[in-house]
Amino acid sequence: MDAAQRQLSDQIDQATQRLLDVSRVIPEAELRVPSLLPGWTRAHVLAHVARGADAMRNLLIGARTGQDRPAYASEEARDADIERGARVTAKVLLADLADSAMALRTMARRLPDEAWRVPVRLAGSAPFPAAELLTRRLVEVELHHCDLDAGYGPADWPAAFAAMELAEPMRAQREDRLKYPPAAKPRFAVRPPAPWKPDQRLPGSWLGRRG
Numbered sequence: 001m002d003a004a005q006r007q008l009s010d011q012i013d014q015a016t017q018r019l020l021d022v023s024r025v026i027p028e029a030e031l032r033v034p035s036l037l038p039g040w041t042r043a044h045v046l047a048h049v050a051r052g053a054d055a056m057r058n059l060l061i062g063a064r065t066g067q068d069r070p071a072y073a074s075e076e077a078r079d080a081d082i083e084r085g086a087r088v089t090a091k092v093l094l095a096d097l098a099d100s101a102m103a104l105r106t107m108a109r110r111l112p113d114e115a116w117r118v119p120v121r122l123a124g125s126a127p128f129p130a131a132e133l134l135t136r137r138l139v140e141v142e143l144h145h146c147d148l149d150a151g152y153g154p155a156d157w158p159a160a161f162a163a164m165e166l167a168e169p170m171r172a173q174r175e176d177r178l179k180y181p182p183a184a185k186p187r188f189a190v191r192p193p194a195p196w197k198p199d200q201r202l203p204g205s206w207l208g209r210r211g
Contacts, residue, residue, distance in 0.1 A: 001108070001109065001111075001113075001116075002113070005116065005131060005134055008134040008135060008138060009105070009108060009109065009134060011138050011158070011160065011161065012105070012134065012137050012138050012141065013105070014158075015138060015141040015142050015145070015158075015161075016101045016141055018145065018152070019049070019097075019141055019144075019145045020094070020097065020098060020101075022145070022148065022150050022151065022152060023046055023094055023097065023148070023150075024094055025188055026042060026090070026148075026150060026186075026188060027090075027188055028089070028090045030042065030186075030187070030188060031043040031046075031090055031093070034149075035147050035148055035149055036146070036147045036148075036149045036180060037147050040086075040147075041086060042148050042149070042150065043085070043086040043087070043093060044082060044083075044085075044086040045144050045147050045148055046085070046086075046093055046094075046097050046144075046148075047081070047082045047083075047084075047085025047086045047093065047096070048082050048085075048144065049097060049140060049141060049144050050085060050093075050096045050097045050100040050101075051072075051078060051081050051082055051085065051100070052137070052140050053100035053101050053103065053104040053137070054100050054103070054104075055071035055072055055078075055122070056071070056104055056133045056136070056137055057100075057103055057104045057107050058070065058071055058072075059071055059120040059121075059122075059130065059133060060104075060107045060108060060111055060115070060120075060130060060133065061107065062118075062120065063111065063115040063116070063118035063120055063130040064107075064111055064112065064115045066118075071120075071121075071122050071123065072123065075123060104137065108133075108134065111130075115130060116129065116130050116131040117129055117130070117131070118130050120133065122136075132167075135164075135166070135170070136170065138161065138164075139166065139170045139173065139174065142157060142161055143173055143174060143177055146177045146180060146183070147177075149183075149184075149186075150186045151183050151184070151185055151186040152183055153177075153180055153182060153183030154177050154178050154180065155182065155183065156183065
């Protein structure tokens, strides 16, 4: 990873930590209520974020090995996996969310420099360098955190993310979230984000020590 990629990776770490801090205190019943995405509950949103991590990890494995590896086995398999994830218990779902994020992070941190230039492709997209997956993951985590309707909205985005230059369709997706009403305080208690200092362990962190 070069310096810019490491900075993006750190932003992903912190965004993931914020998402997990909120998700871990959502009661089981509250996971089953509608999110801000039509037809999806909060559990669907979290399952989607977990499967998104798996998909990006698949693409990074392909970039590392030189194989043309798909993000998902098929769109039908992706949809079925999200439905399954939305039905499991809160404990299983949150472990899945954290474990899939860690697996993606581990793969990204170990990827050879030359592999970041290998073209990869998500469903419906033109090929793009593997390095762009870091930006796409940050966008995925930040936007879907808003979709939970759990007290986090565009006003809570870090300034670096709010001002980040994004390609389409990411730019339009971020614009869509700006149309959400101000985030209301949820009915359940949310822990404040854990403080972070470089090379120190986060209290209750999914990451432990930064690699």
